[in-house]
Amino acid sequence: MNADVHALAGAFALDALPPDEAAAFREHLAQCSACQDEVAELHVTAAHLGVAVAERPPPRVREAVLRAASQTRQLPPTTRVAAATERHRPRRRVWLAAAAAAVVVAAGSAGLTATLDDDGSAPVAQDPVARVVTAPDADVEVARLRGGGRLTVVASEQVGQAVVLSKRLPPVGTDEVYQLWLVDPDGEARSADVLIDAPGAANLVRSVRPGDQVAITREPAGGSEQPSMAPLAVTDPV
Amino acid sequence: MVGEHSRRLRSVPGAAQPDADQLLLATARGDEAALGALYDVMAPAVYGLARRVVRDPARAEEITQDVFLSVWRFATRFDPGKGSARTWILTLTHRRAVDVVRSDDAATRREQRAAAYDTPFDTVLEEASARLQGEQVRECLETLTELQRESVLLAYYGGYTYPEVSALLDVKLPTVKTRMRDGLIRLRDCLGAWR
Numbered sequence: 001m002n003a004d005v006h007a008l009a010g011a012f013a014l015d016a017l018p019p020d021e022a023a024a025f026r027e028h029l030a031q032c033s034a035c036q037d038e039v040a041e042l043h044v045t046a047a048h049l050g051v052a053v054a055e056r057p058p059p060r061v062r063e064a065v066l067r068a069a070s071q072t073r074q075l076p077p078t079t080r081v082a083a084a085t086e087r088h089r090p091r092r093r094v095w096l097a098a099a100a101a102a103v104v105v106a107a108g109s110a111g112l113t114a115t116l117d118d119d120g121s122a123p124v125a126q127d128p129v130a131r132v133v134t135a136p137d138a139d140v141e142v143a144r145l146r147g148g149g150r151l152t153v154v155a156s157e158q159v160g161q162a163v164v165l166s167k168r169l170p171p172v173g174t175d176e177v178y179q180l181w182l183v184d185p186d187g188e189a190r191s192a193d194v195l196i197d198a199p200g201a202a203n204l205v206r207s208v209r210p211g212d213q214v215a216i217t218r219e220p221a222g223g224s225e226q227p228s229m230a231p232l233a234v235t236d237p238v
Numbered sequence: 239m240v241g242e243h244s245r246r247l248r249s250v251p252g253a254a255q256p257d258a259d260q261l262l263l264a265t266a267r268g269d270e271a272a273l274g275a276l277y278d279v280m281a282p283a284v285y286g287l288a289r290r291v292v293r294d295p296a297r298a299e300e301i302t303q304d305v306f307l308s309v310w311r312f313a314t315r316f317d318p319g320k321g322s323a324r325t326w327i328l329t330l331t332h333r334r335a336v337d338v339v340r341s342d343d344a345a346t347r348r349e350q351r352a353a354a355y356d357t358p359f360d361t362v363l364e365e366a367s368a369r370l371q372g373e374q375v376r377e378c379l380e381t382l383t384e385l386q387r388e389s390v391l392l393a394y395y396g397g398y399t400y401p402e403v404s405a406l407l408d409v410k411l412p413t414v415k416t417r418m419r420d421g422l423i424r425l426r427d428c429l430g431a432w433r
Contacts, residue, residue, distance in 0.1 A: 010419025016393035052372035055286035
């Protein structure tokens with residue numbers, strides 16, 4: 001990390017950067033999780049300074065706020081997926097071990113929140129996809145594929161299902177498909193069907209068990225019984 | 239009376255926290271009464287901070303209204319996993335107050351700068367310290383070096399950019415940047431503040 005840029009975290013948290021430097025720092029911040037953590041902590045600290053000079057405002061301000069609120073629509077809620085619950089950490093992974101280097105999971109920092117429908121429309125509860133996505137324990141993860149593209153996986157242990165969406169996967173020939181797998185803690189893979197790789201297509205994966213990981217491979221058309229290659233991407237255990 | 243008043247304010251940092259989170263979550267569900275209760279918990283800090291930065295009580299009232307209307311509108315986007323409601327609201331407040339100060343027209347800005355230079359900066363700092371009602375915060379500020387404390391307070395309460403602070407204190411730019419960060423880190427460690 002550029003030490004000079006990092007030194008700006010304090011000034012940034014105090015809103016003391018001139019506009020151009022603030023913009024540059026924000027750009028850096030987007031890809032520096034250590035900086036994000038530090039800025040978050042320093043914002044907490046700065047807030048203490050704010051509380052320390054508390055002073056009661058005139059009563060008319062309260063009235064004005066409530067009046068304005070009663071006449072103002074709130075932004076539609078995004079569909080929030082519950083923060084990741086405690087993950088179960090490494091176990092024996094027969095098949096996955098060979099592919100450890102292939103695994104690039106971009107899940108962001110703790111407390112990951114995914115916006116699943118930006119238009120704010122409430123998913124219908126009967127829809128099996130919505131059932132997974134809105135489950136209280138739903139956990140979302142973005143996995144980048146070796147060779148390009150990414151998978152977004154929303155899994156709910158409670159519902160026992162996962163929803164998989166793909167984006168920008170490299171096209172496969174007519175004689176190949178992408179196939180999804182569930183991999184148990186012992187490293188045994190079972191097929192979760194061929195991936196429908198289309199914009200907006202939600203692949204429903206059933207029979208997800210606690211500790212399962214979702215993985216993807218390229219297989220001959222029609223799919224395989226067992227994966228024929230190391231996974232292109234794999235998620236953390238459900 | 240004075241004693242009772244300051245005791246209540248002092249209790250804000252610890253006591254308000256869980257409530258503010260809950261109230262903000264309720265506000266997100268369109269609960270106007272929750273917004274009112276959240277206002278009661280947070281408004282003194284919001285107004286006090288805004289007033290501290292912009293000075294003008296009328297502008298501070300406007301900022302307070304703006305902030306709470308934003309809180310109302312954006313409550314649905316609040317994620318307690320990423321930080322407390324209190325930090326969220328005060329970060330919003332400070333940014334708004336600083337925007338107001340900095341978007342003032344050039345003439346006013348020049349005037350303010352002249353005034354700021356006319357006022358010895360210790361006066362700014364003394365005034366700030368005198369108004370610090372959080373005992374713990376005041377004690378922790380004592381653990382900072384003088385330059386750290388001055389850098390942090392002039393930026394936060396004065397609404398100055400770090401080049402401006404550098405000019406006020408007559409120290410080099412990189413030094414001010416470093417002192418701001420080191421000062422905040424020391425303050426953080428002293429307060430044990432993680433939320």
